[in-house]
Amino acid sequence: MKRKKDGKTLAVLYAVLSALLIVGPRSLFAVCAVEEKPMKCYWSTQAVTALAIILLAVAVLFFLADSAQVKAALSIVTIVTAAMVILIPARLIGGCGMMTMACRRLTFPAFYVIGILFLVSAVVEIVLLQKEKAGAKEQE
Amino acid sequence: MKLELRNVKRDFVSRSGCHYTCIEDVNMEIHSGEFHLLYGASGSGKTTLLNIMTGMLRPTEGQVLLDGTEIQGKKEQELALLRRKSFGYAMQNASLLNSLTVAENISLPLTFFSGTGTAEEQLKKAGLWKVRNSYPSELSGGEYRRCTILRALVIQPDFLFADEPTANLDDTNAEIIIEMLEHLREQGTAVVVATHDKRFMEDSRQIHELG
Amino acid sequence: MKTGKITGLHGIAFRNLRYQSFKTAVLFLLVCMMIAALFVSKLLVASMEAGMQKTCEKIGADLIVVPDRYVDTVQNALFEGKACTVNFSREWVEWLSQTEGVERVSYQLFLATLTAGCCDGENQLIAIDPQSDFVVKAWLSKEGKTPLEDGEIITGSALGKKAGDSVRYFNREFRVKAVLEETGMGYDNSAFITYQDAYDIAADPMYVGTLPFSAEEESVSSVLLQVKEGYALSEVEQSICSAYRKEGMSVYSSGELVGALAKQFHAYQGYGTWFEWIFVIMAAVSIFAVYVVNIRQRYHEFACMSSMGFSFRQIMVMLSEELAVNVLTAGIVGIAIAGGMFALFHLAIRSSVGLPLLLPGLWQILEIGLFILFLNILVSMIAYLYAVLRLRNTEMALLVKEENG
Known part of the structure; x- marks a missing residue:
């Protein structure tokens, strides 16, 4: 069956999730305010914001993309970036030591959920693109 | 083979709870190679009669006999077996599964019940090869009707029942359908058509007026 | 889309699910959300219980x-x-x-x-x-x-x-x-x-x-x-x-010192139990309704299959396969998502509830999950049996009429 939306819905989903990654840590699931010197949680958030900008760009490109190859490439970029969204707070930079601090309690779990959503949707997109490709070959 | 109806009557209960008789005292004999028309206006009981003949409905009174054996008393499983082997039924609005393609719909009875593979030949003959990968909802009226007939005849039944097979079709498409049915009759199948389409009227066909 | 031979009733069942992808997705989401919400509410109460119990035991x-x-x-x-x-x-x-x-x-x-x-x-x-x-x-x-x-x-x-x-x-x-x-x-x-x-x-x-x-x-x-x-x-x-x-x-x-907390907890627990039961009933009724409506919309298709020679039993097997896919996938996915979210955010939930909140043990979580999955299966089976009984008492040809009008 031909997919009618040509990935536009996915592009919108990516854009919303990216925006959430940028705005969320500053409002909805904020980390604690910087006092004397910025702590790990601050740097994690900054790094995730940078990744979110990449993901937002991916969303825009996804919206414009027509070719399956470009979409597949964008999906791979999404997978790598989303993995970083999870790894930066979890391993690479981290956050406050105390589990009860805002970053550990709310901000990072939110990053993990958004990261997983990106990962799952990108993997599903690649699988669907593969199936479409196989279907097209069969039709020929 | 002979299908016989004796004093068949069927009552229904309306939603408001009223009982009404749809058909009454129907007597009919259908033999192999015959073409029967159940002719009448809407609501005259044509579809009900077809449903009774195919075992999809049970008569309130009377008998339906296949080669002298009553079928209305048979179990649901036995009736299903009969429809699988001897009765091809092209219902008016419920003849194709929307989730399957044309090719899948038509070969479904073959793959399930006789294991004889696809209906490639029949599809080509009926001019449906081009639309074999389309879904029923994507077909034109003429193509849809041809599909329903083809699906019913693919098992090479002893009796073929078709409900309004030419309804809302232009002359060209109606002609194709009538030809398909006639061709089937020539091969020895008994054809029973419920219709109010005058294009079916021909002296060689047995007409039963209802209503 | 791959076309060709359909083998087995499950083949038709899967094609039905795929063809009506929107309906399948809506049904899946509805059941999934109900299950997730039910799981979270039960997990929350169990976590509070675990927290309170441990506090009292180990103080x-x-x-x-x-x-x-x-x-x-x-x-x-x-x-x-x-x-x-x-x-x-x-x-x-x-x-x-x-x-x-x-x-x-x-x-x-x-x-x-x-x-x-x-x-x-x-x-x-x-x-x-x-x-x-x-x-x-x-x-x-x-x-x-x-x-x-x-x-x-x-x-x-x-x-x-x-x-x-x-x-x-x-x-x-x-x-x-x-x-x-x-x-x-x-x-x-x-x-x-x-x-x-x-x-x-x-x-x-x-x-x-x-x-x-x-x-x-x-x-x-x-x-x-x-x-x-x-x-x-x-x-x-x-x-x-x-x-x-x-x-x-x-x-x-x-006991006295944890008394205030216990009071707060019992208030939660009291309301919680009521809400939980109301919620369980609402979820069960909704899931039942969703399944029954879904089955009723398929009468046309059942009549078509019957006219082809499919027996009542075969049609019911196909239907049960479709239901089973939905019930199990929606149930398991709903529980997994809800469980994952609860585990990730349990510290945030604890700070907003203001009560000792401990994630129950894996076995207890599994028990709750299985209970909810069982509830979903039970409700879907009741809906299925209800549909089967209705269909059994209705002649196949009448189903088309029923669906149309």
Whole structure:
């Protein structure tokens, strides 16, 4: 069956999730305010914001993309970036030591959920693109 | 083979709870190679009669006999077996599964019940090869009707029942359908058509007026 | 799309699900959301129960003695981990240990820490006497049960430390000796040092005046008692009260001290049980309705299959396969998502609920999950049986009429 939306819905989903990654840590699931010197949680958030900008760009490109190859490439970029969204707070930079601090309690779990959503949707997109490709070959 | 109806009557209960008789005292004999028309206006009981003949409905009174054996008393499983082997039924609005393609719909009875593979030949003959990968909802009226007939005849039944097979079709498409049915009759199948389409009227066909 | 031979009833079932992808997705989402919401509500109540139960079990002491003007402060420190500094004379320990019916006495001294930056939340630093302690020990695994020495520290589970790490408090390095298991209460945010270390801090010129006790004073913040077997709690409580009321002593049984929390919890639990049942019924009715409506919309298709020669049983097998796919996938996905979210955000939920909240054990989580999955299967089976009975009593040809009108 031909997919009618040509990935536009996915592009919108990516854009919303990216925006959430940028705005969320500053409002909805904020980390604690910087006092004397910025702590790990601050740097994690900054790094995730940078990744979110990449993901937002991916969303825009996804919206414009027509070719399956470009979409597949964008999906791979999404997978790598989303993995970083999870790894930066979890391993690479981290956050406050105390589990009860805002970053550990709310901000990072939110990053993990958004990261997983990106990962799952990108993997599903690649699988669907593969199936479409196989279907097209069969039709020929 | 002979299908016989004796004093068949069927009552229904309306939603408001009223009982009404749809058909009454129907007597009919259908033999192999015959073409029967159940002719009448809407609501005259044509579809009900077809449903009774195919075992999809049970008569309130009377008998339906296949080669002298009553079928209305048979179990649901036995009736299903009969429809699988001897009765091809092209219902008016419920003849194709929307989730399957044309090719899948038509070969479904073959793959399930006789294991004889696809209906490639029949599809080509009926001019449906081009639309074999389309879904029923994507077909034109003429193509849809041809599909329903083809699906019913693919098992090479002893009796073929078709409900309004030419309804809302232009002359060209109606002609194709009538030809398909006639061709089937020539091969020895008994054809029973419920219709109010005058294009079916021909002296060689047995007409039963209802209503 | 792949076309060709359809083999088996499951082939038709899967094609139906795929063809009506929107309907399948809506049905999936509806069931998934119901299941997820039900799972979270049950998990929340179970977590509160687990938290309360463990708090009551492991609070360790039968009676807690604090100065009467500090009851709230101590309660906040104990259950919510709010740092506080309370102290009174150590003489009390001597007096209380001589009271009839008292088996053991343990005492603690609270030192609130200073907050330096974003990541250094206020911890409750508590000095304990390792020899007499029986409270902190209860939350330690075997390895950590050897007495705490000077320069060593036991940390609460939320501090994110592990044994062997070092940690700085009041400009002094401590080696983490052990980490408490998760308590769901204030101890998660606390750290425990020896009395000697606490007095060393108090003697440090940098902190003179910062702490509300001096190195010379022999202070305590709370005294915890275990009552001898054969003595009623109320009896001992009464005798302490009458002997030391003038000193400003307040005696609370552990039960009383957790009483306010217990009251709050029971209120939650009471409403929770009602809401849970209302929710279970609503979810069951909704899922039932969704399934029944879905089956009713398929009459046309069943009649078509029947006209082809499919038996009633075959049609029902196909239908049950479709339902099973939906019930199981939606159920499992719903539970997995809800469980994952709950585990990720349980600390956030705990802070908003304000009650000790402990994730129940894996087995209990599985039990809840299985209960909900069973409920979903049961409801879908009832819907399925209802549909089967209706279909069995209706002649196939009439189904088309029913669906049309």
